[in-house]
Structure formats: C-alpha cells, structure tokens
Amino acid sequence: xxxxxxxxxxxxxxxxxxxxxxxxxxxxxxxxxxxxxxxxxxxxxxxxxxxxxxxxxxxxxxxxxxxxxxxxxxxxxxxxxxxxxxxxxxxxxxxxxxxxxxxxxxxxxxxxxxxxxxxxxxxxxxxxxxxxxxxxxxxxxxxxxxxxxxxxxxxxxxxxxxxxxxxxxxxxxxxxxxxxxxxxxxxxxxxxxxxxxxxxxxxxxxxxxxxxxxxxxxxxxxxxxxxxxxxxxxxxxxxxxxxxxxxxxxxxxxxxxxxxxxxxxxxxxxxxxxxxxxxxxxxxxxxxxxxx
Numbered sequence: 027x028x029x030x031x032x033x034x035x036x037x038x039x040x041x042x043x044x045x046x047x048x049x050x051x052x053x054x055x056x057x058x059x060x061x062x063x064x065x066x067x068x069x070x071x072x073x074x075x076x077x078x079x080x081x082x083x084x085x086x087x088x089x090x091x092x093x094x095x096x097x098x099x100x101x102x103x104x105x106x107x108x109x110x111x112x113x114x115x116x117x118x119x120x121x122x123x124x125x126x127x128x129x130x131x132x133x134x135x136x137x138x139x140x141x142x143x144x145x146x147x148x149x150x151x152x153x154x155x156x157x158x159x160x161x162x163x164x165x166x167x168x169x170x171x172x173x174x175x176x177x178x179x180x181x182x183x184x185x186x187x188x189x190x191x192x193x194x195x196x197x198x199x200x201x202x203x204x205x206x207x208x209x210x211x212x213x214x215x216x217x218x219x220x221x222x223x224x225x226x227x228x229x230x231x232x233x234x235x236x237x238x239x240x241x242x243x244x245x246x247x248x249x250x251x252x253x254x255x256x257x258x259x260x261x262x263x264x265x266x267x268x269x270x271x272x273x274x275x276x277x278x279x280x281x282x283x284x285x286x287x288x289x290x291x292x293x294x295x296x297x298x299x300x301x302x303x304x305x306x307x308x309x310x311x312x313x314x315x316x317x318x
Contacts, residue, residue: 037261154314
C-alpha cells in the first residue's frame, strides 16, 4: 500500500473534525474569525512539527528560489479565495448545488494536472475520480435544479477551481524543494500557513478588530480548530508530495463518510437514502484510485 494512502485518510479524518468545530464556532464568531481560527495556532504547531522532524531526521535546509516563492504565494492566496467563494455560496438560498460544484475539485485538479502539471492518470484512475465526483454531487445537491442561477454555478466552479489550483501549487512547491521525505512537505506547510495567518491577521485587524477579541475569549474552540487544521494540512501536504493531487483528493472524499459519522454520533443527524448511495460511490471511487 502506498504511503500516501494513510496520510490522505488521516487528513480527511482531521478535516472532518475541524469542520465540526468550525460549525460550532460559526454561531458565535464572524466568518473571517472562523477562517482565522484555522491558522492562528496552526502556524506555531507547524513550526514545532518541522523542528521535531529535523531533530529526529536531520536533512539539508531548503533553497529559496523565485519559483518556489511564487508557488507558495499563489497557493496561499488561492486557498483564501476558494474559502471566500465558498462563504458566498453559504449566503445563497440555493447554495447546496453550488457547493456540489465546488466539490468538483478532484476532477478539475485531474484535468489541470494532466494538461499543465505533467501529472496524467490512467483509465482506472479517471474512473475513480469521476465516480467520486458524482458521489459528492449526489450528496451535496439539494435536488432543486429549477432555482439554480448562473451566479451559483460560477461561484461553485470558481471555488472548486481555486481549491484545485491550491493543491496543485502546493505539490509543485514540494517537488521544487527536492528535500527528503517528509521534510519538503513540512517546509511548504509552514510557509503556506504562516503567510495565510499574516494576511488574515492584517485584514481582520484592519476591518474587524473586535473579531480578534472574540477569538481570544474562546481559546479552547480556537485551538481545537487550529490543531485539527494543522494536522489535516500536514496529512494533505505530505500525501500530495508522494502522489498526484487528483488521486489524493479523490481518496480524500472519504471525509464525507467521516463527517456523516460525526454528525450521526454527536449531532444525531439521520442518513438519507441518497447519502447511503453517495457513500457507496465514494468507496467505489476510492477503491479505483487505490488500485490505479
């Protein structure tokens, strides 16, 4: 079994918990504050992980190049844009279908990877990516296509495109570093999260200074979100340094399974028949990419 598989499963599991904690915090703090909670403690945690990694397994320090810097900046900004577009979807009445479009990230990443990032897939892998995309669509779509607007479509596809570009640029940055495993992914993790933290702190400090105080008053929830986010990103970045983005993100759709289990166990939400069908397709897609 490829080492990227357990890292991907770990990332999807931690991201599910991060989303659950973010859902709770969103009832008390603004959207910008909830977004910042993902990073504010994640940066020092990522630095701590990097230091421990070098203590256990010494490796060369990275060489910072213009191309590497551009990849890190693009990935950082793209993820923030993707999140902002997703928040816009939440504000629309028929946002669920748009969210389903945003989850087309794996398909978009597979297409862009094959065209521009020298990451082609074989036929079985493409089947897995497409099946996984259909599964997420089934589980996300509200079933009311008559109310679907072009704004919803553009926001959804735009968010999926931005998320796909983020992951492709993260993988490219890891490959540029050419450091031993997993040091390259750890350096990219620190760089991206730190830059995002600085950008969000500057923005919120300027536009919503009261939000910083709100987070300060909720240290436990904020720390849990940052911890799960850091661990999840660690898993994603490491997996994507080992395997193509499309395969990692397709297998990572098991996050939906983890999310439903958390919802059923802790929030007492019932599973709909469409959810069960979607879960079956996610498993089928995951099996295809693992075999591929």
